[in-house]
Amino acid sequence: MAAEGQQHPLKIYYMIWALLFVVSFFSYMVDYLHFHGALRWTLILIFMFVKAGFIVAIFMHMTWERLALKLAILGPPVAILVLIGLMSLEGGYVENSRIENYGESTFVPEAPAH
Amino acid sequence: MSEAVLDSGAVEAPGAKGLVNDWSRDKQVFGVPWGKAMMWIFLLSDTFIFSCFLVGYMSVRIATTDPWPVPSEVFALSFGGDPIPLVLIAIMTFILITSSGTMALAVNMGYRKDRKKTFWLMVATAILGASFVGMQAFEWSKLIIDEGVRPWYNPMGAAQFGSSFFMITGFHGMHVTAGVIYLLIIAFRVRNGFYEKRGGKYEIVEIAGLYWHFVDLVWVFIFAFFYLW
Numbered sequence: 001m002a003a004e005g006q007q008h009p010l011k012i013y014y015m016i017w018a019l020l021f022v023v024s025f026f027s028y029m030v031d032y033l034h035f036h037g038a039l040r041w042t043l044i045l046i047f048m049f050v051k052a053g054f055i056v057a058i059f060m061h062m063t064w065e066r067l068a069l070k071l072a073i074l075g076p077p078v079a080i081l082v083l084i085g086l087m088s089l090e091g092g093y094v095e096n097s098r099i100e101n102y103g104e105s106t107f108v109p110e111a112p113a114h
Numbered sequence: 115m116s117e118a119v120l121d122s123g124a125v126e127a128p129g130a131k132g133l134v135n136d137w138s139r140d141k142q143v144f145g146v147p148w149g150k151a152m153m154w155i156f157l158l159s160d161t162f163i164f165s166c167f168l169v170g171y172m173s174v175r176i177a178t179t180d181p182w183p184v185p186s187e188v189f190a191l192s193f194g195g196d197p198i199p200l201v202l203i204a205i206m207t208f209i210l211i212t213s214s215g216t217m218a219l220a221v222n223m224g225y226r227k228d229r230k231k232t233f234w235l236m237v238a239t240a241i242l243g244a245s246f247v248g249m250q251a252f253e254w255s256k257l258i259i260d261e262g263v264r265p266w267y268n269p270m271g272a273a274q275f276g277s278s279f280f281m282i283t284g285f286h287g288m289h290v291t292a293g294v295i296y297l298l299i300i301a302f303r304v305r306n307g308f309y310e311k312r313g314g315k316y317e318i319v320e321i322a323g324l325y326w327h328f329v330d331l332v333w334v335f336i337f338a339f340f341y342l343w
Contacts, residue, residue: 017218024208030342031341044342045338048338051334059218067130068132095179110270112183112188
């Protein structure tokens with residue numbers, strides 16, 4: 001049963017494969033074209049989730065799996081969003097504490113040696 | 115296959131009804147080979163491990179008052195001219211995506227019972243993976259020897275850059291290496307008829323494929339959060 005259920009026309013794999021290259025190119029361009037700030041981060045995240053979505057859904061067959069498996073695997077990682085939220089709040093607080101108590105950083109960075 | 119009767123007498127159904135049926139079954143929840151279910155569950159645990167590392171990196175990067183090194187400058191390479199930002203990383207991404215493609219084809223060939231094509235596609239995937247690790251090792255040597263980056267200090271900015279970078283890429287590179295070994299073992303078993311003797315089932319190629327795609331997936335996140343951000 002499983003064998004026939006996992007064979008899909010190769011065409012869809014080639015298409016998604018090509019799309020992955022295209023989205024990767026766009027991701028790279030975000031840096032190459034020196035986007036900054038909110039636009040940079042938004043684009044980085046969008047392209048990242050698009051690529052991740054393609055890989056999980058098509059290459060890892062998740063699209064064709066039963067709902068019970070989909071939810072069992074994709075559900076729990078949502079909790080990570082909570083962790084991200086909490087840790088970014090804490091990080092901001094620690095940074096402020098450091099500035100308040102130790103002052104701004106006096107580190108003078110060197111350029112990378114090439 | 116729309117009216118499969120399951121061991122608890124429940125009927126397989128799509129959507130929420132199928133969800134309830136699956137979880138109410140007597141003997142097994144998911145109607146997939148146990149190897150596949152276990153690989154997915156392992157990958158779920160690995161997702162949490164990498165998330166811990168990436169969120170930890172986020173925490174220290176937010177919390178440090180020192181400037182964070184600019185990845186596109188740190189990871190630029192020059193071939194005689196101006197340094198090209200992130201060029202090696204772009205090549206590494208290209209290689210991993212290519213390897214995911216060859217792996218997906220291998221899974222398909224496995225189910226078609228074409229042992230020769232499955233073998234060569236898996237070997238191609240493994241070679242691509244090994245070259246990825248080689249490039250990452252080169253990147254490490256460049257940072258350690260040329261730039262003087264250490265887990266506790268680096269001259270280009272915040273000290274936490276080194277520990278974050280080595281921890282995250284080190285664990286990822288270790289996973290890629292393990293994947294290369296795993297792929298080669300399965301590939302040779304496929305070629306030598308090991309699975310023919312066991313009923314001619316090639317789910318194992320798909321299971322190995324799940325692991326390999328996961329490795330690519332983690333790289334997608336590392337690339338976005340560490341190298342681009």
